[in-house]
Every structure is written in structure tokens, then in C-alpha cells.
Amino acid sequence: MSMIAAFYGGKSILITGATGFLGKVLIEKLCRTSPDLKVIYILVRPKAGHTLQQRVSQIINSKLFEKVREVCPNVHEKIRAISADLNQNDFAISKEDMQELLSCTNIIFHCAATVRFDDHLRHAVQLNVTATQQLLFMASQMPKLEAFIHISTAFSNCNLKHIDEVIYPCSVEPKKIIDSMEWWDDAIVDEIAPKLMGDWPNTYTYTKALGEMVVQQESGNLNIAIIRPSIVGATWQEPFPGWVDNLNGPNGMIVAAGRGFLRAIRASPLAVADLIPVDTVINLTLAVGWYTAVHRPKSTLIYHCTSGNLNPCNWGKMGCQVLSTFEKIPFEKAFRRPHADFTANTITVHYRNAVSHRAPAMIYDIYLWLTGRKPRMTKLMNRLLRTISMLEYFINRSWEWSTYNTEMLMSELSPEDQRIFNFDVRQLNWLEYIENYVLGVKKYLLKEDMAGIPEAKQHLRRLQNIYYLFNTVFFLIAWRLLIARSQIARNVWFFIMW
Ligand SMILES: CCCCCCCCCCCCCCCCCCCCCC(=O)SCCNC(=O)CCNC(=O)[C@H](O)C(C)(C)COP(=O)(O)OP(=O)(O)OC[C@H]1O[C@@H](n2cnc3c(N)ncnc32)[C@H](O)[C@@H]1OP(=O)(O)O
Numbered sequence: 001m002s003m004i005a006a007f008y009g010g011k012s013i014l015i016t017g018a019t020g021f022l023g024k025v026l027i028e029k030l031c032r033t034s035p036d037l038k039v040i041y042i043l044v045r046p047k048a049g050h051t052l053q054q055r056v057s058q059i060i061n062s063k064l065f066e067k068v069r070e071v072c073p074n075v076h077e078k079i080r081a082i083s084a085d086l087n088q089n090d091f092a093i094s095k096e097d098m099q100e101l102l103s104c105t106n107i108i109f110h111c112a113a114t115v116r117f118d119d120h121l122r123h124a125v126q127l128n129v130t131a132t133q134q135l136l137f138m139a140s141q142m143p144k145l146e147a148f149i150h151i152s153t154a155f156s157n158c159n160l161k162h163i164d165e166v167i168y169p170c171s172v173e174p175k176k177i178i179d180s181m182e183w184w185d186d187a188i189v190d191e192i193a194p195k196l197m198g199d200w201p202n203t204y205t206y207t208k209a210l211g212e213m214v215v216q217q218e219s220g221n222l223n224i225a226i227i228r229p230s231i232v233g234a235t236w237q238e239p240f241p242g243w244v245d246n247l248n249g250p251n252g253m254i255v256a257a258g259r260g261f262l263r264a265i266r267a268s269p270l271a272v273a274d275l276i277p278v279d280t281v282i283n284l285t286l287a288v289g290w291y292t293a294v295h296r297p298k299s300t301l302i303y304h305c306t307s308g309n310l311n312p313c314n315w316g317k318m319g320c321q322v323l324s325t326f327e328k329i330p331f332e333k334a335f336r337r338p339h340a341d342f343t344a345n346t347i348t349v350h351y352r353n354a355v356s357h358r359a360p361a362m363i364y365d366i367y368l369w370l371t372g373r374k375p376r377m378t379k380l381m382n383r384l385l386r387t388i389s390m391l392e393y394f395i396n397r398s399w400e401w402s403t404y405n406t407e408m409l410m411s412e413l414s415p416e417d418q419r420i421f422n423f424d425v426r427q428l429n430w431l432e433y434i435e436n437y438v439l440g441v442k443k444y445l446l447k448e449d450m451a452g453i454p455e456a457k458q459h460l461r462r463l464q465n466i467y468y469l470f471n472t473v474f475f476l477i478a479w480r481l482l483i484a485r486s487q488i489a490r491n492v493w494f495f496i497m498w
């Protein structure tokens with residue numbers, strides 16, 4: 001019998017960020033392994049013209065929840081969506097809902113955050129810091145609360161090289177920043193942001209660090225743990241391999257490379273690619289929820305959910321495997337044949353951006369314009385290059401994260417729990433994982449049918465022929481111009497002909 005699964009039985013669980021990437025996998029695993037849990041409260045905002053109920057139904061009826069619908073047919077009744085906006089005071093939760101949450105909640109998983117790297121500092125502080133503070137305040141009024149689990153990121157201290165499972169202080173107190181945001185106007189925030197952020201590369205990592213400080217300072221008597229995942233990727237094993245549903249992190253890059261837009265990227269091939277599958281993160285999260293509630297550690301424990309020190313893989317190896325998977329499983333509607341490489345040289349990067357990214361996009365836009373269609377490729381390419389520039393920081397460095405607490409927790413689990421809630425990343429076979437990842441991007445993110453693979457391969461052959469034709473024509477024109485202007489070139493030409 002799994003102790004962790006049994007622990008969540010009969011519990012009322014509150015999840016923020018439940019509609020996000022991690023949140024969905026968390027609900028799925030909870031419902032599948034503990035179908036007798038009492039209720040999962042999820043704080044959701046209406047979005048893109050969808051009501052709360054529509055958003056929840058979309059999640060429950062998705063492919064990800066296929067197994068849950070079998071194991072727990074009344075899953076609809078288990079999930080109770082509560083209208084909430086974490087940017088508002090008291091999260092804009094109605095009085096009745098708030099009363100229910102305060103009196104019933106046993107466990108909180110706080111996943112909600114803005115993960116955009118370039119969010120305005122005011123907005124990032126609001127969601128990643130102030131909302132965390134408010135949630136802690138709510139938690140302090142919950143008599144039945146057993147554990148509060150905060151999801152942070154392994155990159156909250158990416159300004160350091162070696163990171164231990166401790167909270168590092170930021171130079172300015174989060175409370176001061178929260179207060180200042182109320183009276184600073186946007187112009188002042190823009191001016192002061194770089195000074196506040198110091199050596200943090202973006203508002204996301206900086207505000208996640210502030211969020212951790214808030215957790216530490218406002219924890220009071222609460223039973224709290226913090227989880228720091230690195231770059232969260234597609235599912236490894238559960239509920240099935242390769243599930244992914246957004247363009248964040250490596251996902252967008254895999255799409256861009258597979259469709260032939262991305263040809264070169266500034267990266268250190270030997271830098272550690274600290275990817276961690278989303279189901280591994282969720283297994284650790286559930287184990288931490290159990291451990292924190294049952295063993296009540298004296299201090300707030302931090303758990304690194306990273307792969308680099310246990311089972312390292314570098315960007316070079318990962319990139320090669322991604323490209324070789326495209327050979328077997330190509331994406332549809334490719335712009336060019338997938339062929340990308342990593343380069344560390346700045347001049348080469350500028351050259352490749354001009355020749356391999358911008359020039360083909362411009363040529364294609366001219367073609368669209370000549371055929372009476374709206375040019376769009378240059379815009380898309382500029383967006384891609386901007387995204388790459390934001391990710392570059394993370395693919396040109398390596399970090400070392402210590403994982404004592406995570407390893408301690410692993411040893412505390414029964415063999416049954418180690419199997420059901422497996423977060424031992426040493427068992428991960430990278431080549432197999434990456435192949436499933438690329439396949440998952442194709443199937444679940446791009447929603448492409450596997451039956452279309454022969455057609456996609458044919459399309460790539462056509463692109464290859466166009467490429468050869470284009471290069472031949474280009475070479476002939478260049479040679480012709482050279483012959484017209486250079487005696488040496490003419491002599492070489494006559495010699496070859498003769
Ligand atoms: C051998 C070579 C082989 C090569 C093969 C390749 C190998 C693979 C390995 C490669 C190395 C991987 C490195 C990973 C490093 C990750 C580090 C993470 C570390 C921290 C982890 C964390 O702790 S936390 C999660 C991370 N947090 C994000 O990762 C958010 C990032 N992100 C943004 O911060 C915003 O995204 C940002 C960028 C500002 C733009 O912002 P922006 O406003 O310009 O654009 P938007 O994002 O709003 O997107 C506007 C519209 O473009 C659409 N779109 C977006 N990308 C698209 C795309 N690639 N292809 C098509 N379409 C795309 C989108 O779907 C929207 O479409 P629509 O308008 O229709 O809705």
C-alpha cells in the first residue's frame with residue numbers, strides 16, 4: 001500500500017496555477033493515485049472567453065486525463081473551481097468560497113506564477129511575490145492546514161554558480177519592494193528595475209527569489225516546503241511519455257528547429273542541459289507534501305528537482321538527439337529542412353542570423369508578396385530571435401545544485417512509493433526521453449497525426465530539391481559574374497572545359 005497515496009485520501013487540497021503545465025499534471029496524478037481524496041479546490045480565472053467550468057471541462061476531457069477518467073469516473077465532482085484572480089485583493093474570491101477554503105483546506109500547492117522572462121517588474125512582483133504573501137496570510141487562517149508547498153525554480157539563484165538547498169537573501173527586502181510598487185509609477189519602476197535586479201538576468205528569476213524570501217519570512221507556524229525544479233520538460237513516464245502543451249523553454253525551440261526556422265543558436269554544447277521531466281517534478285511535489293505534513297520538519301526544507309548532478313546530459317548531446325529524431329519523425333509544413341547547430345562564436349552567430357535566419361525569411365516574404373499574400377515570415381523570425389536571446393543565458397552556463405534533501409526524501413520512501421512516486425532521475429535514459437519528447441511535441445502540442453509522416457517526409461525531400469536547385473542557380477550566377485569580371489576565373493573555366 002502506498003503511504004503517499006493513502007495520505008491524500010479524504011483530504012481537501014488547494015492548488016493555484018492548476019490550469020498551467022505543472023498544475024494539470026499535478027491534478028492528474030493526484031486523482032489517479034488517490035481517487036478517494038475529498039476535493040481539489042483550484043483557483044481559476046475566466047480567460048479567453050471561457051468560463052471557469054469550460055476551462056475545467058477542457059482539462060478533464062483532455063488526452064492527459066484519459067486514465068483518470070477510467071480510475072476516477074466522478075473526477076468532475078472532485079475538482080471544485082473557485083473564481084479567483086491572484087492579482088486582486090483577497091484574490092477576488094467570494095466570501096462564501098473564502099470561508100469554505102479557510103475552514104476545509106488540508107494541503108496547499110502553490111504553483112501559480114508568471115513565467116515570462118520579460119514581464120514588467122510590477123506585474124512579476126504582484127504575482128510571484130505579493131500573491132505568495134497573500135496566500136501565506138490565507139494559509140495562516142486555516143486551522144486544518146497540514147502543509148504548504150511552494151513551487152519555485154532552481155534558477156531563482158541563477159546569479160550563483162553553486163546553489164545549496166537554502167534560501168539566499170536578496171539585497172532589498174521583498175516587503176520594501178511590495179510597498180514601493182504601490183507608489184512608484186511605471187517610469188520609476190522601469191528606471192530602477194535593472195538596479196534592483198543586479199545580476200539576475202530577468203524579472204522572472206528575480207521575483208521568484210523574492211518569493212522564496214517572502215515564504216521564509218512569513219512562514220510563522222506554518223509547515224512549509226519549497227521545491228525548485230530546473231527546466232521542466234515533457235512527461236517521462238506518466239500518464240504516458242512525451243506529453244507537453246506549451247511553447248515555453250525547449251518546447252518552442254524544438255518546434256522552431258523541427259519546422260526548419262531555427263538554424264543556429266548561441267550555446268555551449270558542453271554546458272549541462274538541466275532538464276527535468278514534469279512527472280518527476282510532480283512525483284517529488286506529492287512526496288514532499290506527504291513528508292512535510294507527516295514528519296513536520298523543524299525548518300522549511302528546500303528540495304532541488306534537477307538532473308545535472310545525478311544524471312547529466314549536455315546541450316550538444318540533446319541537440320543531436322533532437323535532430324536525429326526529426327529524421328524519423330518529421331514535423332509537417334516545414335519551412336526548411338531541419339538542420340541546426342550550436343555555436344559559441346559571436347561573429348558566427350551574427351552571420352548565421354543574417355544568412356540562415358533573416359535572409360530566407362525575407363526571400364519567402366517577397367515570394368508571398370509577389371503571389372498576393374501577406375508577408376509574415378520576417379515578423380515570425382524576429383520573434384523567434386527575440387525568444388532565443390532570452391533563453392541564451394540558460395544554455396551557455398552550467399550550475400551545480402546540491403540535492404541532499406531530495407535524496408534524503410527518496411530514502412524515506414517505501415519501495416512501493418519509490419515506484420509510484422518515482423523522482424529518481426538517475427533511471428532516466430536521455431536518448432529515449434528526448435525521442436519521446438520530440439514525438440510528444442508533434443502529437444500533443446502541434447496536434448499532428450502520425451499518419452501524415454510519409455507526406456511530411458515527401459515535403460522535406462521537395463525542400464531538399466529546392467535547396468539544391470537554389471544553390472545551383474546561385475552558384476551559376478555567381479560564377480557567370482565572376483567569369484565576366486576576372487581573367488583568372490575565365491582561364492580556370494576554359495581549362496576545365498578543355
Ligand atoms: C545541434 C542543434 C540542435 C537544435 C535543436 C533544438 C534543441 C532544443 C534545445 C534548445 C535550447 C532550449 C533552451 C531552453 C532554456 C530554457 C531555460 C528556462 C530556465 C527557467 C525555467 C523556469 O524556471 S520557468 C519556465 C520558463 N519560462 C519560459 O520558458 C517562458 C519564456 N518565454 C517568454 O518569456 C516569452 O514567451 C518571450 C520569450 C519573452 C516572448 O514573448 P512574446 O510576447 O514575443 O511572445 P509570446 O510568448 O507572447 O508568444 C506570442 C505568440 O508566438 C507564439 N510562439 C511563441 N514561440 C513560438 C515558437 N517557437 N514557434 C511558434 N510560435 C511561437 C505563441 O504561441 C503566441 O501565439 P499567439 O499570439 O497566437 O498566442
Ligand SMILES: NC(=O)C1=CN([C@@H]2O[C@H](COP(=O)(O)OP(=O)(O)OC[C@H]3O[C@@H](n4cnc5c(N)ncnc54)[C@H](OP(=O)(O)O)[C@@H]3O)[C@@H](O)[C@H]2O)C=CC1
Pocket residue numbers: 016017018019020021022023043044045047084085086087110111112113114115127151152153154208228229230231232233246248249
Ligand atoms: N515550466 C517550467 O519550466 C518551470 C516552472 N517552474 C515553476 O512552476 C510553477 C508552474 O509553472 P508552469 O506550470 O510552467 O506555468 P504556466 O505558465 O503553465 O502556468 C501558470 C499558472 O498560473 C496561473 N496564473 C497566472 N496568473 C494568474 C492570476 N492572476 N490569477 C490566477 N492564476 C494565475 C495560470 O492561470 P491561467 O491559465 O489563467 O493563465 C496558470 O494556471 C511556477 O511557479 C514556475 O515558476 C519552475 C521551474 C521551471
